[in-house]
Amino acid sequence: MRKPFIAANWKMNKTLGETRSFLTEFIPLVQDVKDIDIIIAPPFTSLQSASELIRNTNIKLSAQDIFYEDKGAYTGAISPVMLKDAGCTYVIIGHSERRQYFKETDEVINKKIKAARQHGLNVIFCIGESLEERESKKTLDILKMEITEGLRDVHLDGVVVAYEPIWAIGTGKTATPEQAQEAHKYIREQLALNYGDRAKEVRILYGGSATPENIDSLMNCEDVDGALVGGASLKADSFARIVKFKRQ
Numbered sequence: 001m002r003k004p005f006i007a008a009n010w011k012m013n014k015t016l017g018e019t020r021s022f023l024t025e026f027i028p029l030v031q032d033v034k035d036i037d038i039i040i041a042p043p044f045t046s047l048q049s050a051s052e053l054i055r056n057t058n059i060k061l062s063a064q065d066i067f068y069e070d071k072g073a074y075t076g077a078i079s080p081v082m083l084k085d086a087g088c089t090y091v092i093i094g095h096s097e098r099r100q101y102f103k104e105t106d107e108v109i110n111k112k113i114k115a116a117r118q119h120g121l122n123v124i125f126c127i128g129e130s131l132e133e134r135e136s137k138k139t140l141d142i143l144k145m146e147i148t149e150g151l152r153d154v155h156l157d158g159v160v161v162a163y164e165p166i167w168a169i170g171t172g173k174t175a176t177p178e179q180a181q182e183a184h185k186y187i188r189e190q191l192a193l194n195y196g197d198r199a200k201e202v203r204i205l206y207g208g209s210a211t212p213e214n215i216d217s218l219m220n221c222e223d224v225d226g227a228l229v230g231g232a233s234l235k236a237d238s239f240a241r242i243v244k245f246k247r248q
Helices: 016-030 044-054 080-085 096-101 106-118 131-135 139-150 177-201 215-219 236-243
Strands: 005-009 037-041 059-063 090-093 122-127 159-163 204-206 226-229
Touching: 005 090, 005 236, 016 044, 016 059, 016 236, 037 090, 044 059, 080 106, 090 106, 106 122, 106 139, 122 139, 131 139, 139 177, 159 177, 177 204, 177 215, 215 226, 226 236
Parallel strands: 005 037, 005 226, 037 059, 059 090, 090 122, 122 159, 159 204, 204 226
Antiparallel strands: none
């Protein structure tokens, strides 16, 4: 049985004060939750503060991005060494917004994953198709390519995969449970081609407008092991309800 995994991606939201306020409210709401990995990914500026607040709790810390070098003349970049020093145990890599706005390629994403794993950081590896690609019936082709190139020469240990249909991110649109299951099942099948039975153990998250209203139906899908939550993770009570999803 794969352990459920619920992660909050705050993106470019929350100051230091807002981070403290959120966690002060959120921690008591989920302190009784067991057998679920709970992850918070605040902006870089809040990592250290968040790390201190969640120490000795059931919440783990993730960064939203990483650079693939340890140090050097890379203005604005954050290295794996810095993330570990700030208290991170996870990092999100390959998010569609990084691919779209910052033109990250599968090759760059692959280098980032290797750098993270080399330093012992666990990876939330994001893949997914655009609306145009879905309407052109290219969803499975895109998933196959991003899995193959992003995970080239990478062991699956420490890797969580997040399926995020780009057309559902921040739009209020959500993949139906049937659409999510179809994609997650295909992802697991593709992983099995490269990694064999190890693919059965990999957790695959849904990452497109997961909310308190749809989390239960999504988590009832056989191959949906959790969620990477954006907007609905910005309020403590909303995210706590997602963490406390109900399976039938």
